[in-house]
Amino acid sequence: MASNKECLIIILDVRNSASEEFKLKSVKCVAEIIKDKIVGGKKDYVSFVLVGCENSDNDLYTADNKVCQNVVQYSNTQLCTWQLLLSFFKFVNEPTCDAGEWLDGLAVAMAMQQVALPLKCARQRILLLYDFNYMSQGYDDYNHICDNLLNAGIELIVGSHNIAYIDNAETSLPQAIFQSSRKPNIHELENQNRALQLVSNCNAVLCSFKETLASVFKVSNRRPWVWNAKLHIGSVIAISLQGIIAMKAESHIKLKKVWGEAEELVEREERFFIKGTEVTPLPQDLIDGYMLGGTPVPYDETLVELPPSHAPGLHFVGFVKHSSIPDVYFCGDSLYMLVHQKGNTTSAQKLDALVRALIAQKCVILCWKIFSVKFNTPRIVVLIPQESTEDRPATLYMQELSYHAQHQFWDFPSLRTEKTECNKDQLKAVDNLIDSMDLECTLKDTQQPRQRRQNDLLPFDGLPSIYEQNVMDVLERKVICRAADDEQFQEMLQDKNFVDIFWRVPEPIEEKSKQAAAALKKLFPLEHSHAWLEKLKAKEQEQNSAPAIKQERPDPISIDSVGLMTPVQDYKQLLQNVRSELNTTKRDAQFQSLAAQMRVVVITLLERSKLDLNQLNEVIKLYRDSCLEFNSFTEYNQFATQLKTKATERNLQQFWNTIVVEKQLGPLVLGEPTLEDELRLKKFYTNPEFEVDTEMQDDS
Numbered sequence: 001m002a003s004n005k006e007c008l009i010i011i012l013d014v015r016n017s018a019s020e021e022f023k024l025k026s027v028k029c030v031a032e033i034i035k036d037k038i039v040g041g042k043k044d045y046v047s048f049v050l051v052g053c054e055n056s057d058n059d060l061y062t063a064d065n066k067v068c069q070n071v072v073q074y075s076n077t078q079l080c081t082w083q084l085l086l087s088f089f090k091f092v093n094e095p096t097c098d099a100g101e102w103l104d105g106l107a108v109a110m111a112m113q114q115v116a117l118p119l120k121c122a123r124q125r126i127l128l129l130y131d132f133n134y135m136s137q138g139y140d141d142y143n144h145i146c147d148n149l150l151n152a153g154i155e156l157i158v159g160s161h162n163i164a165y166i167d168n169a170e171t172s173l174p175q176a177i178f179q180s181s182r183k184p185n186i187h188e189l190e191n192q193n194r195a196l197q198l199v200s201n202c203n204a205v206l207c208s209f210k211e212t213l214a215s216v217f218k219v220s221n222r223r224p225w226v227w228n229a230k231l232h233i234g235s236v237i238a239i240s241l242q243g244i245i246a247m248k249a250e251s252h253i254k255l256k257k258v259w260g261e262a263e264e265l266v267e268r269e270e271r272f273f274i275k276g277t278e279v280t281p282l283p284q285d286l287i288d289g290y291m292l293g294g295t296p297v298p299y300d301e302t303l304v305e306l307p308p309s310h311a312p313g314l315h316f317v318g319f320v321k322h323s324s325i326p327d328v329y330f331c332g333d334s335l336y337m338l339v340h341q342k343g344n345t346t347s348a349q350k351l352d353a354l355v356r357a358l359i360a361q362k363c364v365i366l367c368w369k370i371f372s373v374k375f376n377t378p379r380i381v382v383l384i385p386q387e388s389t390e391d392r393p394a395t396l397y398m399q400e401l402s403y404h405a406q407h408q409f410w411d412f413p414s415l416r417t418e419k420t421e422c423n424k425d426q427l428k429a430v431d432n433l434i435d436s437m438d439l440e441c442t443l444k445d446t447q448q449p450r451q452r453r454q455n456d457l458l459p460f461d462g463l464p465s466i467y468e469q470n471v472m473d474v475l476e477r478k479v480i481c482r483a484a485d486d487e488q489f490q491e492m493l494q495d496k497n498f499v500d501i502f503w504r505v506p507e508p509i510e511e512k513s514k515q516a517a518a519a520l521k522k523l524f525p526l527e528h529s530h531a532w533l534e535k536l537k538a539k540e541q542e543q544n545s546a547p548a549i550k551q552e553r554p555d556p557i558s559i560d561s562v563g564l565m566t567p568v569q570d571y572k573q574l575l576q577n578v579r580s581e582l583n584t585t586k587r588d589a590q591f592q593s594l595a596a597q598m599r600v601v602v603i604t605l606l607e608r609s610k611l612d613l614n615q616l617n618e619v620i621k622l623y624r625d626s627c628l629e630f631n632s633f634t635e636y637n638q639f640a641t642q643l644k645t646k647a648t649e650r651n652l653q654q655f656w657n658t659i660v661v662e663k664q665l666g667p668l669v670l671g672e673p674t675l676e677d678e679l680r681l682k683k684f685y686t687n688p689e690f691e692v693d694t695e696m697q698d699d700s
Helices: 022-038 059-063 084-089 104-117 143-152 185-201 209-217 345-361 424-434 466-485 486-494 496-502 507-523 531-546 567-579 584-606 613-629 633-649 653-663 674-686 695-699
Strands: 004-013 046-052 072-073 123-129 155-160 165-168 175-180 207-210 226-233 238-246 272-274 278-279 288-290 296-297 312-322 330-340 363-370 379-386 395-400
Touching: 004 022, 004 104, 022 046, 022 084, 022 123, 022 209, 022 312, 046 084, 059 104, 072 104, 072 312, 104 123, 104 143, 104 209, 123 695, 143 185, 155 185, 165 379, 175 185, 185 207, 185 567, 207 209, 209 379, 238 345, 238 395, 238 507, 312 379, 312 695, 330 345, 330 379, 345 363, 345 379, 345 395, 363 395, 424 507, 466 633, 531 584, 584 633, 613 633, 633 653, 633 674
Parallel strands: 004 046, 004 123, 123 155, 155 207, 226 312
Antiparallel strands: 046 072, 165 175, 226 238, 238 330, 272 278, 288 296, 312 363, 330 395, 363 379, 379 395
16 A cells, blocks of 8 residues: 655745744744654655755756756755754754845755655655745746646645735635735835745645644645455355545544553462452462453463454345434444445446445445454444445445444433523523634634634644643643742742633633623523522521420410411411421421412412402411411412412402502512512502403492
């Protein structure tokens, strides 16, 4: 299989006229590229070209002394090593001058790419780090070099310190521009315009130094990986297929599992304990084995022998209905698209007929996948048919299946009910709050030049790699340990406020989040409830109080429920019994039972043909006060609504006006009533639609 290695030639501007800031950033950028390729791209070849040297040392100058002057090339392309990094630091310190042209550097780099063709690299790229300043340049060979770059398929990346980004007015895509704090002269404008034209002439990428590393390491695989296999159906049918990765979960960090250190000693433990008693078995009773985690696993020599390998490919098990396999059981790190083998007409016809039959029957194929002789673990997979189109043949999507035992199931409570359903304004406020906390806070003015290609406030692409993070963790631990022992260092650490500097949220995001939170609070008003505090105080008082002395009741209770003859006296007597209960939970339960009896009594009294308004006033007021005492607001508010309904049904106009409205026996309100509470009470006390003439009102 071909390796996806690349050949990268880096051109650096070292002229005296180039700014020192640009030179330092260029060297640092190249050093980061080499270090990253040492770790992650060990098969990549790299070399360098310097523009602006006193000497001229390159292959084109050697062939013709009139071209490519003041350009020095490094030796032939090499693999990235630490020695190459040290050699680069020495090479970049060549004697410099003011002469030198970046087109000559491109010509030398293209010649070096031509020499590197025998290496058979999958990609050829040139990175040009140049200061397009006020020095004049020659552009006679500009079109010729651009055409050669385009025809040779060499990717060109151009980086400079004064490149910024804005959004294109027509496409809304990021567009590179040159940004300067002073007015450029005619030569500088010419140089910058020529650099911008590279984008359209040879598909170059212009980027700032902050985006250079991301552009260098953002590569696309030009050679899709193919898995050649056969689908065996029975003992006769075999279809030659090619599997292409259509989707893959990639991770550039590879971790190696290490079970033990090199100097760690492993001893054989022959003693064990049973209920605290030490037991030492006899030598003949011991067996060989190994530990899998905390579980001892015995084995013998036969288990060490490798089992016979399976034949590579896809082995048919059966046809099943697609609807019989839940989507949650599809798993795996990648999704394969299976097509017929290139140039195999027989396989194409068989696969096309198979796919059409599967689609007609709404079925899929269940089979075993054996990757190769080396990777011989069987995997159960499902082949899902995909109908052919004008530009795509019939294909099968291969997905792995998981087992039921690999899944974890939870029962979650319902997120909302009809009573808690939000309106559109509330849902919009919640969405705005979530969006305001997004750290990728986009800039409103997309035409304002920025350093990043994407218009976000936080450079997520610039986060440190896992290797740098490990170093920072070690340094952080050393700093903390040093601060614990050294008072002077600890004061210095506190004064700098490292946490506030590195982890503080940007002010635009913080302000936007505060506004969204305020809007959300306004749309979700919450009633203050002190019931929990009263219960907590009662519980603490119960725990801290002295043990109660048992005393005989002077008047034992002779009733067990509220009657219709003397409801007020009965309710007071039973309520006093409830108050004497020390257990808070039992006391609340007893009150709820007593309150239910009182509500039944009130409704019964209202259904009488002739009402006793004084008795009803006393009963309802007593019940209302007790609900206020025991924090039973919801129950009484529901009961008040029931009273209004009953008064409307029976046309009890005098009862409503004289008792409920005049005595203010409506819903309970905790604390000072808000505007919303006043509107709710006003709506409640509004007269219902009573009939004009009834005998019941005349009798009253």
